[in-house]
Amino acid sequence: MKIVGLHCSSTDLHAGQIALIKHGSRLKNCDLYFSRKPCSTCLKMIVNAGVNRISYWPADPEISLQNEVSNPTSTEDAKLDAKAVERLKSNSRARVCVLLQPLVCYMVQFIEETSTKFDFIQKIAKSQPDCNTDFYTACRQERIKEYESLFLISNEEMHKQILMTMGLENLCENPYFSNLRQNMKDLVLVLASVAASVPVYGYFGFYKSGSQQTNEADDQCLPQDVARHCMIQATLLAYRTEDHKTGVGAIIWAEEKSRGCDGTGAMYFVGCGYNAFPVGSEYADFPHMDDKQKDREIRKFRYIIHAEQNALTFRCREIKPDERSMIFVTKCPCDECVPLIKGAGIKQIYAGDVDAGKKKADISYMKFGELEGVSKFTWQLSPLHTNALEFHDPTARENGVQKTKSLDDQQHQSKKLCLGHY
Numbered sequence: 001m002k003i004v005g006l007h008c009s010s011t012d013l014h015a016g017q018i019a020l021i022k023h024g025s026r027l028k029n030c031d032l033y034f035s036r037k038p039c040s041t042c043l044k045m046i047v048n049a050g051v052n053r054i055s056y057w058p059a060d061p062e063i064s065l066q067n068e069v070s071n072p073t074s075t076e077d078a079k080l081d082a083k084a085v086e087r088l089k090s091n092s093r094a095r096v097c098v099l100l101q102p103l104v105c106y107m108v109q110f111i112e113e114t115s116t117k118f119d120f121i122q123k124i125a126k127s128q129p130d131c132n133t134d135f136y137t138a139c140r141q142e143r144i145k146e147y148e149s150l151f152l153i154s155n156e157e158m159h160k161q162i163l164m165t166m167g168l169e170n171l172c173e174n175p176y177f178s179n180l181r182q183n184m185k186d187l188v189l190v191l192a193s194v195a196a197s198v199p200v201y202g203y204f205g206f207y208k209s210g211s212q213q214t215n216e217a218d219d220q221c222l223p224q225d226v227a228r229h230c231m232i233q234a235t236l237l238a239y240r241t242e243d244h245k246t247g248v249g250a251i252i253w254a255e256e257k258s259r260g261c262d263g264t265g266a267m268y269f270v271g272c273g274y275n276a277f278p279v280g281s282e283y284a285d286f287p288h289m290d291d292k293q294k295d296r297e298i299r300k301f302r303y304i305i306h307a308e309q310n311a312l313t314f315r316c317r318e319i320k321p322d323e324r325s326m327i328f329v330t331k332c333p334c335d336e337c338v339p340l341i342k343g344a345g346i347k348q349i350y351a352g353d354v355d356a357g358k359k360k361a362d363i364s365y366m367k368f369g370e371l372e373g374v375s376k377f378t379w380q381l382s383p384l385h386t387n388a389l390e391f392h393d394p395t396a397r398e399n400g401v402q403k404t405k406s407l408d409d410q411q412h413q414s415k416k417l418c419l420g421h422y
């Protein structure tokens, strides 16, 4: 499977319309994933492009289908549109279905426990030995609250009514309804746990590492919230690893010269990957041992494809020399990958720096520190505030976790996943 694009709605266009503009008839046979059921404006074009499957999150984040009292005309429109969507669905070849695979047992617990092991949490914990990792729990609680309000509908009756209007009455009876809500909740918990592993905490963030020779434009760090968002994506990918021990995720974005229309500002998705054995291989085809195993022949390192290598191989866009392209990796790039990243023309690396400068038996991390010509940003305390872990403004913190800026909050709240009527 290869990801060919990630889009969200802009002021003028819905996410589905943007996918259509960006990819045109290349959408043929693709699978599309929506954070809500697409409206007829998007669906008719997508169906027409010949897509294979459309999966959507079974909720309506704007609750536009429920605002009958406050806004009868738009609710009427929303209901008409829901009917049109049903007709498009039943009369088209594409499979239109609910996006929800129940998670395997213990997955939520596994992710919650392991996400504290990521570099980003460990660095903070090490810098303040007395504070243990409680800040992780506080940060996770904040993310849970935020994502629940975005992705779940707290009132069960209202959720049932929305499902009915969407043509999902088969999910409104128990135990199906409660299973559906539990599955949705589990995914929210997974997302919140992973997001909390790259926390908003004090003056920690991605800052330039070392004194490097690069051109000025490439030296500019992304806003911290954008960098964190992309690293969370990479961290989610790391959970797909085929390595028993170490999961690594990587995602490449680039910045267009002109501002795009796809709701991601000027940034566009280039590719992503995680560490795994060659495509098509079966579980026992290759060795899985690490370099503590004496017999070198049964170690994994000569076989496993690194996260950055998969992101570069399965990218959907070219890396243009005159655009600022950036890779986000959850671990320090190793000596095999550093020349590949530079050779591919990537301008910025955002990474954790676990193992940086280490020479292990079969994998080394020596070149990252010496790398010139690519800007490197690693997770650390802001160099301007090295001794200032505490905020001067006490209102900026809550349970030890920095609160999101109110302006960001407002922008986030007003961002609709699919603008306009349903």
Ligand SMILES: Nc1ccn([C@@H]2O[C@H](COP(=O)(O)OP(=O)(O)OP(=O)(O)O)[C@@H](O)[C@H]2O)c(=O)n1
Binding pocket: 243, 245, 246, 247, 248, 274, 275, 276, 290, 291, 304, 305, 306, 307, 308, 329, 331, 332, 333, 334, 337, 355, 360, 363
């Ligand atoms: N930037 C990186 C760094 C490592 N890896 C992957 O991470 C694993 C190796 O991780 P590492 O921690 O160096 O070695 P391990 O033997 O797994 O663990 P240990 O730290 O105990 O040596 C390999 O699958 C390698 O493909 C990767 O994809 N991208």
